[in-house]
Amino acid sequence: MSTLTLMLDVETPGVSADPHFRPDDRILEVAVILVDEELTELGRFETLVEPRRHDMARIATTPVVYEMHRKSGLLAELVSGRGHLPSMEDAENGILAVIDEHAGPDSTICLGGSGVARYDHPIIETQMPRLAARLAYWEQDVSSARRHYMQVTGQPLVPPLPTKAHRAMLDIEDDLRHMRALRDIYRAAQLTTSDPVARVLTATRLAEAFHSHDSFITADGVELVTTDTAEVVRSLLHGSSPLDVAAGFMDVVEQLAAQVAAQKGTTVPDVLDGIRRQALSIRA
Numbered sequence: 001m002s003t004l005t006l007m008l009d010v011e012t013p014g015v016s017a018d019p020h021f022r023p024d025d026r027i028l029e030v031a032v033i034l035v036d037e038e039l040t041e042l043g044r045f046e047t048l049v050e051p052r053r054h055d056m057a058r059i060a061t062t063p064v065v066y067e068m069h070r071k072s073g074l075l076a077e078l079v080s081g082r083g084h085l086p087s088m089e090d091a092e093n094g095i096l097a098v099i100d101e102h103a104g105p106d107s108t109i110c111l112g113g114s115g116v117a118r119y120d121h122p123i124i125e126t127q128m129p130r131l132a133a134r135l136a137y138w139e140q141d142v143s144s145a146r147r148h149y150m151q152v153t154g155q156p157l158v159p160p161l162p163t164k165a166h167r168a169m170l171d172i173e174d175d176l177r178h179m180r181a182l183r184d185i186y187r188a189a190q191l192t193t194s195d196p197v198a199r200v201l202t203a204t205r206l207a208e209a210f211h212s213h214d215s216f217i218t219a220d221g222v223e224l225v226t227t228d229t230a231e232v233v234r235s236l237l238h239g240s241s242p243l244d245v246a247a248g249f250m251d252v253v254e255q256l257a258a259q260v261a262a263q264k265g266t267t268v269p270d271v272l273d274g275i276r277r278q279a280l281s282i283r284a
Contacts, residue, residue: 005112013058023122031168042102050085112140203248
């Protein structure tokens, strides 16, 4: 059974940051990108939705919303197309058609995007009940992960765009960019192989590359490694997770320490303690 993610964003007469937002805030624009478990795009759909009179009045009387939709161009499109835009049912049918085309009968469809748990999912449940019935109860909310990454590292997860588009399709394309970056981080932290031989071979080859590298010391005492060696190291690391590399070096250290201990008639802990003492003496 596959799990597909329906990346979704809506534009409404309100804003998601409003603590008093209403799930019946009319969807004025909706966009989706359906992706598989590898975050590969399967299909997409976007449309404007015919606004009601009081939706337009609410935009006009809410300065922050008016300015946001004016700058994005959404307001002009709503005004010029008013009276001829798709209905809410048309929009829902378009999204369901994307799901029906690519999802199997046993597929799980979860909602993905930024703020979808608090904002978009309740709106979908209220205004697109047939779509809501197809969705899992849980979401892939990238905004929480993105903020947590910034809090922990002090750096953005991916280079930020100059400004937020506040258009549905552009915003979920940016959300998908963040989700793919998170996927790469999670995979880098995964121990991808349980083969100790493969780990040891990678570690020894890396050790050989560093041992035989060409380098020189600058006037500031900084050691610079030649480009060729850096390329060799990058090629060796390609496809290997950090945990695999670390595990490989641990295997090598264990074997070397055991060999030294056997030659000196001592124990592995004594060998490691000797290395530790030598390092501390250099620091002193």
